[in-house]
Amino acid sequence: MLINMNNQDINIKFPKGHTAFLVIHGVGEQSPFETMDYFAQNLIKFLEARNLQIKLEHLITKRKLSTGYPWTESFVRISSANSQAEDLIDIHEYYWAPDTENKISIPEILQWAERTLQGTIDFYSRKENKHLLEELLKDKQGKGIFIFRLRWLTIFLRIFNLIFPILRLIVWLILLLLSPFMSGRFLQPAWQLSKEIVTPLLVNFVADVAIYTTTDMKSPYHWIREKILAESLTMLKELLKDKQANYDQVILAGHSLGSCIAYDTLNLLCLEASLAQDLGKSLEIDKITGLISFGSPLDKIAFFFREMGQHHQYIRRRILEQLNSFRIKPLYIWKLPYLNVNPVQCQLEQIQWVNYYHLQDPISGHLDYYEKLDNVKMEYPSKWGVEAHLGYWTDPNFYKDIARRFL
Template identity: 65%
Template sequence: MSQTSTNIRFPQGRTAFLLIHGIGQQNPYETLDYFAQNFIKYFEQEKLPTDLEHHIAKREFANGGRWIESFVRLSPQDATEPGLIDVHEYYWAPDTENKISVPEILQWAEQTLDGTIEFYNRPENQNLLDNLLENRHRQGWFKFRLRSLTIFLRIFNFIYPLLRLLILVALLIAGPFLKGRYLQSAWKLSKKLIVPLLINFVGDVAIYTKTDPKSPYQKIRQQVITECLTLLQQIIKDPQANYDQVIIVGHSLGSCIAYDTLNQLCIESTLAGDLGKSMDIDKLKGLVTFGSPLDKIAFFFRNVAQEQQYIRRRIIQHLNSFRIKPELVTKSTSNYLGKNPVVCQLEHISWVNYYHLQDPISGNLDYYENLINEEMTYKTSWGASGHLGYWTDMKFYESIAKYFLY
């Protein structure tokens, strides 16, 4: 990417970014803070002095309840320069926090690994397995890291009760000498000390990826998507802001929420019957995904019907068809249901996906079409650092500006 300044002027027009955070114990306005601060740094780097203001707006939940949204506005310090950038945030962390138990997470992980094996054993996916094993780096990951994860989960499932009991005894013995956060229920604290990452990170994914309608977590997943779409529609139609364009931005699992929100918008715009004009979806100009596991979610977690259930299989495919590559849609043995009733009105949206080779969650998105995959090259280590490095990389903001602001 060029190091030269994209433009000597502040971006023209009225732009809104809707941020959707990823997994973990997120706090309100954290992603908004990261994104806005680093965009200001980017503009300063481009010699564009920028003002920052806190704004509020009346919003409604999907059930009709009201709330006040806080967002921030970036604008040029030079009053003669037009243009503004509003940064909104969809905060969904409370919907999944502490909603799933450790045994359920371990069971989910086992099913996921079994699903991975089953997926690559399907005859129609043999070419995907062959392509995977052609790459030495991916072959090593697939054979050894996946195997190691399986072994670790099975061992952890076995020793978890014993480990928690040992920590409980240690806490009870050390009780008279402890202070601060340790002065609480030893039983509850023993759980917090052993599995904070398992619950806070894997738990979010375990809940959100359960698409089985019989699962109690399906309601949580649907609520997250519904509220995200409700906020997105209100931002698009906000008469005071009167945006020229709205960009939806999702990090990590937030990218899956962003995708599912747009997939739901495809369905609703089809039912509107006016090519989405009443919904002003022409203002929705972009989708940014980074640190995204969308391919992995699509491969291993989507609800898949049996081969003989050709009606059920085709209905599921129609309802989850936004930008799916046609060649990856399982061909039905029947000639029925060939026409998709969901006519997506979002083909005008520009989709840019950012990934890093040191980010174990993200990757080049191969399951979808009509998008740009951008590899990031910031210096980082494999793991969490690679997964979070996008937020502070100026090249990331420069690229977003190039694609969506100029």
């Protein structure tokens, strides 16, 4: 779906009730509160552009980690400066960047990219998925980007893997020679600094995704994924049961890999709710009204996961399908004479899912693997690559459409 939001005029008053956004950052080098800053600032710009007087507060509250250990959360609250009403919008952040920082090698990233590329090719090569590929290729601009972006990424990583040791050695020697004249960040060990200098930002982006997609329990990275999801789910449940804020609605907003974390968090919540006698009513899951994914690689990761279930392992494959069944299109559920009753009963039907993507963004895309969501193509001017991948944060039309749907 393409929305010409530039020509829309949305007349709003300050939203009624108590709304919480849980914003989850994506790949790359992130700093604490950076995601919250971007989202809150641009939401405020949108509200102020409609002549609303805004009050902004920094608040703190006690939370618990998945281990039960207490910590203090900082978040920001947006409310109306001209009203005595208690309406509010709280922006919370789930910060997971330290869990994946400098944890994976370049060769391992290359292996991940090649597996993902092959999984994507296999998916769209299947006879039953031919119509999906034809639909995607109708857009001439999207045709070249879709067909070649993963392939070019893999080629780039292969070349970089070959020249990386030589390039790093050269930079290390230069740093050693110049060390008497260096100051500031250049005072750190030359070998570590050489890695930072010669490693492109795109490689760091892919590294986070490669770690998070590890489902092999024997992998040294599996515990990282488990920790990220455990804390994300705990944070969401803390917001749902927050008696002081008493939220009317909670909306998850995930950028890039953060959208995958948001999706997997909801999938885990479905599992937990299905085990409860009241199907999650005690968890107050009905308060979750939205899932916003932007710059999302969810389809690519789904293709990667799907290849994990071998054709002849029909019991294992069906178990994997049912454990990861949130909003999966029935078309992609393997037909079997057995195991057709899904024990995961909770499907969070009340959630409105909106996926924003940009054709110049190499990580995002139109999500085809899932159902009951709106795919919205963004058209802010941008070059291919990181610029397009980060452009959602500052695009006024992005916040305009979020306000139209949720506020």
